[in-house]
Amino acid sequence: MTHQELTYFKDLILKKRVEMLKDLGHIEQQSMNTTTSESSGGSSYSDHMPDLGSDAMEREKAFMFASRDGAYVTHLDKALERIVEGTFGICRACGGEISKERLEAVPNATMCVVCKSEEDRKKRKV
Ligand SMILES: [Zn+2]
Numbered sequence: 736m737t738h739q740e741l742t743y744f745k746d747l748i749l750k751k752r753v754e755m756l757k758d759l760g761h762i763e764q765q766s767m768n769t770t771t772s773e774s775s776g777g778s779s780y781s782d783h784m785p786d787l788g789s790d791a792m793e794r795e796k797a798f799m800f801a802s803r804d805g806a807y808v809t810h811l812d813k814a815l816e817r818i819v820e821g822t823f824g825i826c827r828a829c830g831g832e833i834s835k836e837r838l839e840a841v842p843n844a845t846m847c848v849v850c851k852s853e854e855d856r857k858k859r860k861v
Pocket residue numbers: 826827828829830831846847848849850851
């Protein structure tokens with residue numbers, strides 16, 4: 736996946752996340768600053784958008800874990816983490832690429848359509 740595509744999906748996920756937080760009645764001022772600075776260990780309480788995995792975001796997560804929508808937000812957070820890690824859009828089952836169409840519909844998808852339907856089929860059998 737190209738850098739542009741990653742940026743595109745990152746924006747997409749951030750927007751979905753903001754919408755979701757609005758639905759939850761819990762919206763924090765969200766800067767659309769797309770730079771991801773690598774935190775050099777230690778926790779930093781900056782006034783800027785919290786880095787992924789920062790203390791602020793951890794607190795936010797803890798707050799939202801209770802609800803189903805909150806769980807979805809954490810899925811989006813995980814997708815953002817995968818963008819940072821460089822594993823976004825890669826199927827965790829077969830290692831293949833997840834189609835862009837699928838990622839647009841389900842940006843937090845971790846499996847390609849083939850593996851996902853395979854898994855669903857297995858689940859149904861059990
Ligand atoms: Zn797959």
